Amino acid sequence: MTTQYYTATSIDGFIADENNSLDWLFEADKGGDSPFDEFFAGVGAFAMGATTYEWVLSHEKALADPSAWLEPYGDTPAWIFTHRELPAVPGANLHFVRGEVGPVHAAMTEAAAGKNIWLVGGGDLAGQFADAGLLDEVILGVAPVILGGGAPVLPRRITSSRLSLTAVRPVGQFAYLTYAVSPPA
Numbered sequence: 001m002t003t004q005y006y007t008a009t010s011i012d013g014f015i016a017d018e019n020n021s022l023d024w025l026f027e028a029d030k031g032g033d034s035p036f037d038e039f040f041a042g043v044g045a046f047a048m049g050a051t052t053y054e055w056v057l058s059h060e061k062a063l064a065d066p067s068a069w070l071e072p073y074g075d076t077p078a079w080i081f082t083h084r085e086l087p088a089v090p091g092a093n094l095h096f097v098r099g100e101v102g103p104v105h106a107a108m109t110e111a112a113a114g115k116n117i118w119l120v121g122g123g124d125l126a127g128q129f130a131d132a133g134l135l136d137e138v139i140l141g142v143a144p145v146i147l148g149g150g151a152p153v154l155p156r157r158i159t160s161s162r163l164s165l166t167a168v169r170p171v172g173q174f175a176y177l178t179y180a181v182s183p184p185a
Contacts, residue, residue, distance in 0.1 A: 001112060003105070005119040005126040006039055006139040007153065008174075014150035015121055020051055022059070028143040028173060035171060039139070043076060044115025045108040049125040050082035051151075057087070066090045077111045079104055081125055101128045127156040133183030138163070144173040 007015050008025050016022055048056075060068035069089040077093040080086065081104075088094050097104050108117050119126045119135070129135040140153065158181070167178035 001044075001109060001114055001116060002136045003117040003119065003129060003134055004137045004139055005121075005129070005135060005154075006141075007121050007123075007126075008141040008143055009153045010143055010145045010147040010150075012146045012148065013153050014147045015123055015153055016051075016055075016151040017147050018150050020055060020151065022055065024145050024147060025143055028145055033171070035141075035169070035176060040072070040076075040118070042116045043118045044112025045077050045079070046073075046118035046120055047079040047081065047104065047108065047125065048120035049122045050080065050084065050086060052121045052125075053080045053082070053086060057089070062089045062092075063087055066092065077108075079108060101125075101132050101134060105129065105132070105134045123152050123154045127154050130154065130156060130158060130181060131184065135181045137166075138179045138181055140177045140179075141171075142175045142177060 009015050010024065017024055056069070057063055062069040066089050069092050073092070075093050077095065079095045079097050081098060082096055083098055086096060088096075095107075105117070119129055126135060138154070162182045162184070164180045164182075165177065166180050167176070169176040
């Protein structure tokens with residue numbers, strides 16, 4: 001079981017623009033086959049922050065059309081980190097949580113039943129897992145776009161002593177970079 005932060009990023013290291021939008025990502029020509037389906041087949045549980053969840057609700061209109069959530073994620077359990085009340089997608093296996101990531105990671109590990117845990121985003125949430133020594137791998141799909149500002153990939157200082165490049169894979173105009181992450185010293 002591996003805890004993975006798998007996300008798309010601009011060349012200059014942003015996962016969302018200054019308006020928390022991902023529209024730039026859908027403009028990028030991926031070409032080739034997306035590695036997402038292969039990646040998600042190994043996922044047994046996933047987590048995301050409230051801003052990411054709200055973007056999915058708004059962009060995918062998942063409250064009005066639950067299939068927008070259920071088709072890509074099925075009944076895979078998801079933990080949504082939030083400090084406020086959020087609506088649940090009907091039929092989705094959602095757990096709304098707050099607080100430290102450690103106890104939630106333990107629950108996710110149990111639910112994943114030997115499969116991987118995916119940290120969807122945002123970057124600060126993935127950073128909390130990294131701070132706690134619970135992030136094993138970062139997979140970045142680097143898109144052919146420069147945003148000039150927005151939400152950073154990981155708003156943390158994680159030096160090269162903790163990161164080891166394990167794979168580089170071109171997919172169309174994207175470059176997928178995979179790094180193993182060591183726990184903090």
